[in-house]
Amino acid sequence: MRSKDARFDGWFFTAVTTTRIYCRPSCPVAPPKAENMRFYPSSAAAQQAGFRACKRCRPDTSPGSPEWDERADLVARAMRLIADGVVDRKGVPGLAAELGYSTRQVERQLVAELGAGPLALARAQRAQTARLLIETTALPMGDVAFAAGFASIRTFNETVREVFALSPTELRRRAGRGGVAPAVGALSLRLPFRAPLCPDNLFGHLAATAVPGVEEWRDGSYRCALRLPHGTGVAALRPMPDHVACRLELGDLRDLSTAISRCRRLLDLDADPVAVDELLRADSVLAPLVDKDPGRRVPRSTDPVDFAVRAILGQQVSTAAARTHAGRLVAAYGEPIDDPGGGLTHLFPTPETLMELDPRSLALPRARRAAVLALVEALAGGGIDLGPGGDRDLARARLSALPGLGPWTVETIAMRSMGDPDAFVATDLGVKAAAKSLGLPHTPGALTRHARAWRPWRAYAVQYLWGSGDHAVNRMPL
Template sequence: MHTNTAHCVRAVQAKDSRFDGWFFTAVLTTGIYCRPSCPVVPPKPQNMTFYPSAAACQQAGFRACKRCRPDSSPGSPEWNARADTVARAMRLIGDGVVDREGVPGLAARLGYSTRQIERQLNAELGAGPLALARAQRAQTARLLIETTALPMADVAFAAGFASVRAFNDTVREVFALSPTQLRARGRGAGTPTAPGTIDLRLPFRAPLHPDNLFGHLAATGVPGVEEWRDGAYRRTLALPYGHGTATLAPRPDHIACRLALTDLRDLTLAISRCRWLLDLDADPVAVDERLRADPLLAPLVDRAPGRRVPRTADAAEFAVRAVLGQQVSTAAARTHAARLVVAHGEPVEDPGGGLTHLFPTPEALAALDPEALALPRSRRATLVNLVGTLAAGELRLGPESDWETARQQLTALPGFGPWTVETIAMRALGDPDAFLPTDLGIRHAAAALGLPRTPAALTARAAAWRPWRAYATQHLWATGDHPVNSLPA
């Protein structure tokens, strides 16, 4: 999009927040870069140039605007709506893979050489993986500087910098302020919190309809791992350096997020997991425009614009839960999952509520006795095969997954039919076009709206909704009277 100069200029002049994260405006006369919705008076068009990423702006020598804080804009919706190599690389960089495993680790996860990955990212984003990861470290550093009282040396290493000197140089270069000056500007913005606890605001593109998003997460939450408390969804997080809890509450213009982490080096990944879980980088205007073109869907979209797809904080966890949920009620699926959690999950302490465990890893579940499962024999076999494949690394579900390859691998497992595969594709892999025409709730909604009832005919009709059929699914589900469709009391 950044190559369409006329389009970008119009978005900047209109201060259109819908395009925040899609591109960045660099101002030649001031040497700063902004998000399109920056509140300052727009510069003259001849003084603007446009870049596809904050990293590209920084690499070109521009510093971040102190008013609009472009580093904190929502992420580009492209990285969640695509499954090509660049999109998968961006999701992995967002998860902090480059900081933990380096560029070779990123390339290995994607099945390419480092040179190929660097070439593709530079061609599309104007910056390579190291520059993109550096921009992300700068954003994490700013959060820690402004929201905690950590010593600067601790901030540097928690944000992923190899040295305090690199931290100081990057902060000065990106923000045109020293770390101490940046902390002074942010002082008083938050309230005191316990050590290891950080409060922040997660931005999103408006509109956002929270009812089905939080309602689904609360209604299907696994006791001990998830809960709804005091108007917020809470859950435990298994992270590379430790564990944590996330508390997420909808607000009119942001998601209030409180993270309690045993190791602050996990901050970047924890934020990424929360954004992914709530589908915050979606482009609701584009989604709603496509779905509204169908006269039978238009009233649903007009009634609740900005629906998101509730996802998961851990793809392997969700795959296990999808198997447990085959052909049973929501309550029964929660009960089965809770038993696994108590028997095989790692205990954690939660001073703020009722969270007790991390969801068990595939490695922990690979050792379970199938006879101890209160499931039909065929479903026991399905679960055992799944966790064994995940534990052995033969099936990888995560940001690096190619959606179609993952579908094929899942379909090849015994007991995995179209409903289970598409459910995992939608909520664990994040495919915005996943569709469940065999789902009973979808078929009932289709019949009530006058849509075709048979899976084949409904799939044919739904071709007009592509590539946003997962969002159409949310609208169809919302026609039913079920707790997943409304915020808990």
């Protein structure tokens, strides 16, 4: 707190007993006396203790804790699901069911570690969503309350006043919002991140591998179609020096918090690049790569199921060929969408839809067709959970048991679909070529042994290895 270190924003929150205000660690206000300070592991815990959010540093807009992506235990899985809006849609029993634990167990572990249960954590997220809508749109307050997930206007008003010490109307007036409402469902906002961030590999990879009709690079932004709990949407994401500009067009505003969460997850914005780069710099071979482009992120996916199918389509073929195969699948089986502002035409087909495809229509070798069908059947039947609350080790084991899914496919799905920061594609041709050119062991077994020193950030090491070559995934389009 004395050094105003923004790296720790979102890791914990500080509260002052004399002012009853809680802040992020980097708050520009002079730190109070130590005896007047309290520390909380979540904004929900600070709110439950009776503290309100600082109007200067706005702690509710901090990046999320990087722990929830790194860890794979019950608490981390629960936090990823809460961010995805599961509590608002299904309640605490629904959250517990997705995790495979009792409601009591989930409550107890969250309270023990975060100082707040799932309802309080979801309430803090609703308050943050409400503030975003109040300050960045001219929507009627009733629509804001509904979109943020509140059950009533009264609860909405009470929560906003309690958390921010201002009424919804005062919040909007303070933000200086005009009186003209935006287009229905269209919102512009900023996605914060921990610096540094290298946009080249992140946006370059997404643009180079974009599936025609589902993703595109247009006017300096990566755009993608979203399948959301209450409808569809389109996200446009553009890197800026201190944030990612995000424009969302949503069919139903209730999907706002889920859409934001999925965009943040796609871009790996809750990562701690200082911790990642510090560890990787300890390897003398990786150090120059890290120093050249610090802050590389791992590009992920807004829909883990969709990407798993794409991973099989991309086996042993070029990036262009993988895009072609996926584009044909989308054109034949995807769900059409409207995109007046761009060239997006479809959502990627669901596993249930793909259960009906004729395997002979896939211009793939017979073994790969069989692999696609086996994966689709497992996903449609619920035998494999690749979502934010899934068990990564169990998903890996079940993926590996399917025909035609070798280590490259399983680890690629773990990295991009499941968001595992330690996934490692030792058999990837680009990784092996980079390792050889850099003087590292380049056989899969030897490279995996060498890479033990890079744990738990091997997925980031992959980004630096890829970045040492000349490929479109390393360059953000002009």
